[in-house]
Amino acid sequence: MEIERINDNTVKFYLSYIDIEERGFTREEVWYNRDKSEELFWEMMDEINDETEFEVEGPLWIQVHAMNNGIEVTVTRAQASDNDESEPQFGMDDARKPFEPDPSMFANSEQLMSELNDEPVVWTSDMFVFEEFENLIPLSTSIPVYAVESSLYSFENKFYLYVIYDESKMDDDDKSDFCSLISEYGSLSQVTIHRLEEYGKVIMESDALATVKKYFGN
Known part of the structure; x- marks a missing residue:
């Protein structure tokens, strides 16, 4: 909360x-x-x-x-x-x-x-916040591959991971599992992608988790 x-x-x-x-x-x-x-x-x-x-x-x-x-x-x-x-x-x-x-x-x-x-609420995306970039490294190496698109931003000395779910491959249970794994390293955030695009800085435009694992996971 x-x-x-x-x-x-x-x-x-x-x-x-x-x-x-x-x-x-x-x-x-x-x-x-x-x-x-x-x-x-x-x-x-x-x-x-x-x-x-x-x-x-x-x-x-x-x-x-x-x-x-x-x-x-x-x-x-x-x-x-x-x-x-x-x-x-x-x-x-x-x-x-x-x-x-x-x-x-x-x-x-x-x-x-x-x-x-x-008009049911459709769960299509999530925003997660991390206090330190280093928190993303163990996450990227331990989380299974999910059908998501991810991008990474920095804003006000924090790091934000924006995730879009592939609705054709992930149901709400899959999304809940995904969020539970990420919550071990970060937390859900109310900051919108529009605010980050306007005021934040793009660190990784796509495949953020895979990119963090590739360059920092060893």
């Missing part, structure tokens, strides 16, 4: 589907099972509180964004003014109960389910 503290009242976290499965949940439960999604959400908030001291206080605004390989959640503590006599969106008698996006701002669960059923 990647956590970003935006300001005193807002925190954003990214959770890949691999992270979700490792915590004992499925992506279907996250989207379609309210109890399970709430359970996962509060587990994440406990972890975020431990790491960033972001405490749940008062009403919450929650925005969930579906991505190819996971979910991005933004949580904001709403600050009601002293003169605001309106009912808060979420009561705090039980801090574990309030978990519902504002219907005026975010799609409700029925609409989201319909959209996902009509």
Whole structure:
């Protein structure tokens, strides 16, 4: 899980589907099972509180964004003014109960389910980040050959491996296995390929893993 503290009242976290499965949940439960999604959400908030001291206080605004390989959640503590006599969106008698996006701002669960059923999320690519180039070397020598295209970029003193899957040869299980192997050396990243192409530097334009193995694997 990647956590970003935006300001005193807002925190954003990214959770890949691999992270979700490792915590004992499925992506279907996250989207379609309210109890399970709430359970996962509060587990994440406990972890975020431990790491960033972001405490749940008062009403919450929650925005969930579906991505190819996971979910991005933004949580904001709403600050009601002293003169605001309106009912808060979420009561705090039980801090574990309030978990519902504002219907005026975010799609409700029925609409989201319909959209996902009509236009299923297709898992076609992933972006991985490595703190050191040296982390790529043992990965390149140990990972089996998969039907992927890979390119390598450097950006803000980190290295990014962009992977495009061959949909005709790799199913979601193959992709999960591939991600699990890479996660031993790096992690999934929210940085987009468009940002890297604009601001990053191309290190290896194609066949990145094979090229690293060829020149550095001995």
